[in-house]
Amino acid sequence: MFSKYKPHNNSLYNKLVSLSRNIFFYKKLQLKDNFESRIILIFIHFSIILIIFKSKNREKFPQLIFDNIFQNIEYHLRELGHGDVSVNKKMKILTKIFYDILLKINTGKSEDFLVNKSIIKKYLDDQNKINDVFLEELSHYIEYFYNFCFELNTNSVLKGEINFKY
Incomplete structure (x- = not known):
């Protein structure tokens, strides 16, 4: 019923959160600065990382890091005051959204990356x-x-060492 929150291995998640807080999204594009917008931006960034990892490696993306990212999202939902039933429903919806983004964000051929608007x-x-x-x-x-x-x-990406500026 209760899962133990493990604060280690958060470097990639923390970097994804940092990328989702880029001022470009809120000043230039005028996105609303709320939980839903940030989660979608985290999912977009994470999807791109997974697509790159798959194209460059024959290994699978480390399940522990993947699980940790979703565990962090669940933890933050609980911090926002959502109860167990609400968190489970929300996580189910968010997981579907993530996989929809992951599977559909790239409309390009195998080597080209074109964003599905x-x-x-x-x-x-x-x-x-x-x-x-x-x-x-x-x-x-x-x-x-x-x-x-x-x-x-890819190892530096897994460690959250993404010094991206836009």
């Missing part, structure tokens, strides 16, 4: 007024992040 619109449009300029700027950011991370060593 409809998936961005689907998850960020309820909170924001999305237009073509917004989609272009966010797509450019995501493609730039993909290219930046593709050049990094």
Whole structure:
């Protein structure tokens, strides 16, 4: 029933949170600064990392790190005051959203990365007024992040050593 929260191995999660707090999203794109927007941005960044990891490695992404990221999200939901039933329902929804983003964010062929703008619109449009300029700027950011991370060593990415500036 209760899972023990393990605060180690949070470096990748902390980096994903840091990336989701980039002032670009809230000043330039004028996203609403709320839990839902940040979670979607974390999922977008994490999906890109998983896509890169899969294309560069024959190994699987470390399950412990994957589990830790979702455990942190669950922990933060509890910190926000959600109860057990509410957290379980919310985590089920968030997991479906994550996998939807992961499977659909890239519309490019095997070596090309092209952002699927409809998936961005689907998850960020309820909170924001999305237009073509917004989609272009966010797509450019995501493609730039993909290219930046593709050049990094996968071990350094797993350690959260992503010094990305945009």
